[in-house]
Amino acid sequence: MSVPGPTSAAEPGRLRLRVRGAVQGVGFRPYVHGLATRHRLGGFVANDADGVVIEVEGDGIAEFVEALPRQTPPLARIDDIAVERVAAMSSRDFCIGASIGGRVTTRIVPDAATCEACLAELFDPGSRFHLYPFVNCTHCGPRFTIAERLPYDRATTAMKRFPLCEACRQDYENPLGRRFHAEAISCPCCGPRLSHGIDDIAATLAAGGIVAIKGLGGYQLLCDARDEQAVQRLRARKQRDGKPFAVMLASVDAASEVAEIDLTERALLEHVARPIVLSKSRHHLAPSVAPGLARIGVMLPVAPLHHLLFHALRAHVCKTAWALVCTSANPSGEPLLTDDDEAQATLHDIADLIVTHDRDIVIRADDSVVAIVAGAPSFIRRARGYVPEPIRLARAVPPMLAVGAHLKATVTVTRGDEAFVSQHLGDLDTTQAIRFFEETVQHLTSILDVAPVAIAHDMHPDMASTRFAHGRGLPTLSVQHHHAHAASVMAEHGLTGPALALVLDGYGYGSDGGAWGGELLSCDGAGFRRLGHLAPLKMPGGDRAAREPWRMAAAVLHDLDRGTEIGTRFDDQSQARHMPMLLDRADGPVTTSAGRLFDAVAGLLGVGAVQSYEGEAAMKLEALVRETTTLDHGWTIADGVLSLRPLLAHLASDRLDVAEAAGLFHGTLAAACVDWITMASRATGIGTLVLSGGCFVNAHLSAQIVRGCRAAGFDALLPRRLPPNDGGLSLGQAWAAGLHLVRNENLSGEIV
Known part of the structure; x- marks a missing residue:
């Protein structure tokens, strides 16, 4: 960015600056107004389809342009500033102009947690926002979840139904204030209202009740996380057997009472996005909050309502820091609820009190979940607080829509x-979930003003997302599941290829129609080659084996020629005595899945015979690890196939300590993968490596593989801005398909 020189010494001229990035709804226009006024410039600032347009003239232009990117509001993000000279207009005053329409190329920022200034007003008896649960300003509050379209103005948000009172209008029009053009501004006189009082909510929770509240991105269910009976009631009513609950606490100090919070986790907890952060549990809460797990998800208050609730709870019952279970308010497997009438009808059998308000949620967004993996933050689920921040690509690609897979x-x-990845949508198992998926496609393409030229999808022919892609009347491109996993990490890190990719995953439809899941690939972005895979294991019962780890353990015993042990080792399973015959069949389904390998080991070690939620056995196996060790000669590699048969034979012994065995499995698998990668790197000459797939949510496995790769002389790149699980898959599809179109100009087919 440079400032064009004046046309003459006597005529300073006028500049037009076009600012692109996250610059709408963040107080950027008030900031520019103040900056221009301080430099005594004339002109205007306005939202437009590209972001913000500024015109200035006066003697302080150069200083203004230099200062502009340096002192921006907290939520603003500038991508670039284009500067041009325009005809002078002799403007003496500077104003905020009306928004300018056109094809949208700007973006909106994510929702932001209550800022310190609004929090101070919330508890200040002299403030007109005292105890008002919807206080916000240009530095905080709802954004993405209330936006219908861009440019981001009050008339294009859910706030359009609330006319400003005189006091709010004065704040809105005061260029010196924090609420100057704050589109979500409101107060008790003119804004949204709760259906119930804060004291009523606190009393219900203190009495062991379950409360549903309407949050920023959808309804949430709350109960006392120290009350085992309350947590069990919530599980029973929500039909959520063992899947862990997140817990909200009033402060980092309070969170430190229930979890071991390090400096990195503290920074994540206090980040304006307010994600759920997985931290080592101190096991001071009700056992049913996160049964059998070593880590617990903790979060801090997001909205003013949460702060008010903790304040009321402390006044109602004084106890060691209050901890509240905070989970999405939806029946198991359904999308997050946002509609008030639907919430009343659906939650009356779950919640003892349903608290709503009259500000609509335009687009639902669940809480984001983050963990420290291999020394840095990694997403488990990316949603509220981070969406719709884009991923910057290494090059421009045609406008694409990529629709992911089935899970996450x-x-x-x-x-x-730019690639805009939606919030977490859940699993596409129900009509309601598919409707949410379709709504998200419509909202995202609309708010970005993008007309896709093609749709990228998974190779699996029977997924709801695949059927959606083929029903839109646009050209389609299929991307193999694990190629998409690899391409997602390559896109995030700006790689076009070539790269090696280790993808350790649960399931993906292979190019040969098989059940893949432990893959070593060579990728160039648009295409891939399968270099190797984990040794296949039988899946007795097909998909049922993914829900019942004992079946995968039985497959291991059968492979070790110890099938006669199946009936006695799993005598509590009614099908165990028939399993050897099923496994003897030559036409049974097989898999190379790393996820099923984890299940097999969990079954062998007695960690869990049956899973109540996806990944339960692997998570409980990870929770047992105290330290990782390596079994000498615990694996073999032949023709690209990695076999852990020696390790599995050792683990099949019933004489091992379970925790030691869990550490041995993690350490040996990691060492085997590093050996596998190193051999492939030597054979191909490729020194760049990406890691992806759902198994890389596992902190022990990820850290060991990254550490081993560094010791071998090359870095391993993990996904950081998206999850390694299927939540990142759509980005990889979009990047691979986009590069395919750039290189081939072919608008349909299969990417191989």
Whole structure:
């Protein structure tokens, strides 16, 4: 960015600056107004389709342009500033102009947690926002979840139904204030209202009740996390057997009473996005909060309502820091609820009190979940607080829509060199989930003003996302599941290839129609080659084996020629005595899945015979690890196939300590993968490596593989801005398909 010189010494001229990035709804126009006024410039600032347009003239232009990117509001993000000279207009005053329409190329920022200034007003008896649960300003509050379209103005948000009172209007129009053009501004006189009082909510929780509240991105269910009976009631009513609950606490100090919070985790907890952070549990809460797990998800208050609730709870019952279970308010397997009438009808059998308000949620967004993996933050689920921040691509690609897979669904829309990945949508198992998926596609393409030229999808022919892609009347491109996992990490890190990719995953439809899941690939972005895979294991019962780890353990015993032990080792399973015959069949399904390998080991070690939620056995196996060790000669590699048969034979012994065995499995698998990668790197000459797939949520496995790769002389790149699980898949589809179109100009087919 440079400032064009004046046309003459006597005529300073006028500049037009076009600012692109996250610059709408963050107080950027008030900031520019103040900056221009301080430099005594004339002109205007306005939202437009590209972001913000500024015109200035006066003697302080150069100083203004230099200062502009240096002192921006907390939520603003500048991508670039284009400067041009325009005809002088002799403007003496500076104003905020009306928004300018056109094809949208700007973006909106994510929702932001209550800022310190609003929090102070919330508890200040002299403030007109005292105890008002919707206080916000240009530095905080709802954004993405209330936005219908861009440019981001009050008339295009859910706040359009609330006319400003005189006091709010004065704040809105005061260029010296924090609420100057704060589109979500409101107060008790003119804004949204709760259906119940804070004291009523606190009393219900203190009495052991369950409360549903309407949050920023959807309804949430709350109960006392120290009350075992309350937590069990919530599990029973929500039909959520063992899946862990997140816990909200009033402060980092309070969170430190229930979890071991290090400096990195503290920074994550206090980040304006307010994600759920997985931290080592001190096991001071009700056992049913996170049964059998070593880590617990903790979060801090997001909205003013949460702060008010903790304040009321402390006044109602004084106890060691209050901890509240905070989970999405939806029946098991359904999307997050946002509609008030639907919430009343659906939650009356779950919640003892349903608290709503009259501000609509335009687009639902669940809480984000983050953990420290291999020394840095990694997403488990990316949603509220981070969406719709884009991923910057290494090059521009045609406008694409990518629709992900089936589990942990997301969609991605590309616009030039930006990729916008949606919030976590859940699993596409129900009609309601598919409707949410379709709503998200419509909202994301609309708010970005993008008309896709093609749709990228998974190779699996029977997924709801695949059927959606083929029903839109646009050209389609299929991307193999694990190629998409690898391409997602490559896109995030700006790689076009070539790269090696180790993808350790649960399931993906292979190019040969098989059940893949432990893959070593060579990728160039648009295409891939399968270099190797984990040794196949039988899956007795097909998909049922993914829900019942004892079946995968039985497959291991059968492979070790110890099938006669199945009936006695799993005598509590009614099908165990028939399993050897099933496994003897030559036509049974097989898999190379790393996820099923974890299940097999969990079954062998007695960690869990049956899973109540996806990944339960692997998570409980990870929780047992005290330290990782390596079994000498615990694996073999032949023709690209990695076999852990020696390790599995050792683990099949019933004489091992379970925790030691869990550490031995993690350490040996990691060492085997590093050996596998090193051999492939030597054979191919490729020194760049990406790691992806759901198994890389496992902190022990990820850290060991990254450490081993560094010791071998090359870095391993993990996903950081998206989850390694299927939540990142749509980005990889979009990037691979986009590069395919750039290189081939072919608008349909299969990417191989």
